[in-house]
Amino acid sequence: MRFKSCKDFPQSEDKHYHIMIVWFKSPRALECTSIYASGSTSSGIYPIWLKERFQFTYVYCDMELVSTKKGWTTIQRRMNGDINFERGWDDYVKGFGNPSSEYWLGLENIYRLSRQTAYSTNTLGAINTKLPEVGFDLEDWDGMKVFVQYKNFILNSKATNYLLDVNFFNGAFWSFFSRVPINGEFSTPDRDNDETDRHCAKDYKSGWWFRYCYDSNLNGPYPKYTQKISWQNIYWFGWDDFNKNKTALRFSTMKLYHGRVKP
Numbered sequence: 656m657r658f659k660s661c662k663d664f665p666q667s668e669d670k671h672y673h674i675m676i677v678w679f680k681s682p683r684a685l686e687c688t689s690i691y692a693s694g695s696t697s698s699g700i701y702p703i704w705l706k707e708r709f710q711f712t713y714v715y716c717d718m719e720l721v722s723t724k725k726g727w728t729t730i731q732r733r734m735n736g737d738i739n740f741e742r743g744w745d746d747y748v749k750g751f752g753n754p755s756s757e758y759w760l761g762l763e764n765i766y767r768l769s770r771q772t773a774y775s776t777n778t779l780g781a782i783n784t785k786l787p788e789v790g791f792d793l794e795d796w797d798g799m800k801v802f803v804q805y806k807n808f809i810l811n812s813k814a815t816n817y818l819l820d821v822n823f824f825n826g827a828f829w830s831f832f833s834r835v836p837i838n839g840e841f842s843t844p845d846r847d848n849d850e851t852d853r854h855c856a857k858d859y860k861s862g863w864w865f866r867y868c869y870d871s872n873l874n875g876p877y878p879k880y881t882q883k884i885s886w887q888n889i890y891w892f893g894w895d896d897f898n899k900n901k902t903a904l905r906f907s908t909m910k911l912y913h914g915r916v917k918p
């Protein structure tokens with residue numbers, strides 16, 4: 656049945672009241688760690704509440720044990736080349752793709768997500784921000800894979816072109832991946848914010864934190880299985896030392912871990 660106008664819609668005070676109660680009682684998870692803690696232990700797609708945007712967004716939660724922790728919030732995934740990642744600034748700010756396969760959560764969503772766990776911690780009212788950790792799953796066409804983790808993920812606002820500061824390799828020993836290959840302002844094929852005379856995002860056909868062009872490019876063009884790893888496809892510094900065959904990467908994810916979050 657269709658209603659001609661708002662005043663035709665049957666309203667009851669009680670129903671309205673009931674809906675409001677359900678809304679405010681609904682748990683609104685801020686990230687995947689607390690979804691896991693609340694008993695949803697299967698990996699899959701979940702809604703998370705972005706407080707500062709006052710809206711839900713869907714993400715893929717990785718609930719498997721990763722680096723002694725469970726409940727990682729996936730913000731980027733490449734797996735089959737179905738989604739075109741050669742896109743402009745607006746798409747990278749907004750997000751694109753599908754959390755069930757390949758996707759980019761969007762810079763504005765990632766920025767808000769990374770700030771969700773700020774909370775007041777002492778009686779003087781000082782605000783301590785618990786920074787999320789960031790992890791990267793990488794796998795090439797030979798089946799070689801690693802998980803690389805860094806301690807702090809600090810993403811700044813649009814006013815800084817989403818300047819990223821990732822620091823402290825979180826591995827027990829030195830590896831090919833000890834050096835942090837992801838930092839700086841975000842660039843896209845239509846927006847050059849890198850620190851070189853070139854326009855790296857345009858040359859390498861993706862949106863990414865290209866500081867000096869050559870460190871990483873997980874949003875680069877999806878490679879065929881015969882290809883070698885290069886800056887022209889999905890790139891991560893150190894991979895060509897890790898696998899001497901220099902095989903191209905066929906899979907990547909980028910995910911945040913927020914730890915146990917206070918309400």
Ligand SMILES: [Ca+2]
Pocket residue numbers: 847848849850851852853854855
């Ligand atoms: Ca430049």
